[in-house]
Amino acid sequence: MIFNPFAVAKRLRKIGLVGINQRNADYVLRYNKRKFYPRVDDKLLTKQLAIEHGLPVPELYAVVREEHEIEEVHAKLKDREKFVVKPAHGSGGDGIMVVVGRRGSKYRRANGLLMTEDEFNHHLSNALSGLFSLGGQADAVLIEYCVEFDPVFDHVSYRGVPDIRIIVFQGYPVMAMIRLPTRMSDGKANLHQGAIGVGIDLPTGRTCKGVWGNEPVKEHPDTEHSIIGMEIPHWDDLMMIAATASDMSGLGYVGVDIVLDKQLGPMILELNARPGLAIQIANGNGLQHRLQAIEALPKLAATAQERVAFSREHFGTV
Secondary structure: OOHHHHHHHHHHHOOOOOHHHHHHHHHHHHOOOOOHHHHHHHHHHHHHHHHHHHOOOEEEEEEEOOHHHHHHHHOOOOOOOOOEEEEEEEEEOOOEEEEEEEEEEEEEEOOOOOEOHHHHHHHHHHHHHHOEHHOOOOOOOOEEEEOOOOOOHHHHHHOOOOOOEEEEOOOEEEEEEEEOOOOOOOOOHHHHOOOOOEEEEEEOOOOEEEEEEEEEEEEEOOOEEEEEOOEEOOOOHHHHHHHHHHHOOOEEEEEEEEEEEEOOOOEEEEEEEEOOOHHHHHHHOOOOHHHHHHHOOOOOOOOHHHHHHHHHHOOOOO
């Protein structure tokens, strides 16, 4: 079969696939004012704003801003068996460390390895120095509640916690996917490291298509359970949280990452001013037509409820 680049380009235009240059020029630069970037690039500020707006987030146990505060952390965490350590300005999951238990004075990480207090301190020191942060800037470290994912994902996740990304444009949810950790991704919900992206139908909250790297998949490669047709719990709440978080951020084009805890329900994990475009592949659909539909509206709806209702009516995948 002869490869025809013109036919491919025509097909991509038909489905409305948005490329990175178009995303940056037409949506990120146009709709995201620089003054609002700290609201999403600083995870501590994001958490504080979410609490002010009544949005659910994982409980914050401690914040480390200076080297001399590192030794104090062990006392603050002495009654905590599980927690997550993350740089305030980290990106791509770099520097995130999940502790799931203890053995004496050592911490047991999610990968099963034990970490001494000195090794723990070294990790925090590296984070403070900016090793994991955007641009290598000096950073702060958040230590927070470790999410225990909803049991509905027991058979389609390897070790880590799945998360749901919803892209919101001008306050309207336009596309969603769930990212499922795999053995290849070392339990992280990061597509670039080998997690699976599974598109979600906005009207119903059901999963519809899956992609692993560049390969379409219908089953989880580690568990061999189907990833298609799952009903995402609390879907109404997730859509409202995403729309409200978009308002909170001040950004016109934003990705909202949400996790589902088995006891506490949906919680915002973080926001992203430059959300990746693999969500289109996971949904088998492009963003452009949906974004243009919102741009064509004579007037944006005033409430999150109205915007969510519009999205559910107009942006079905299946």
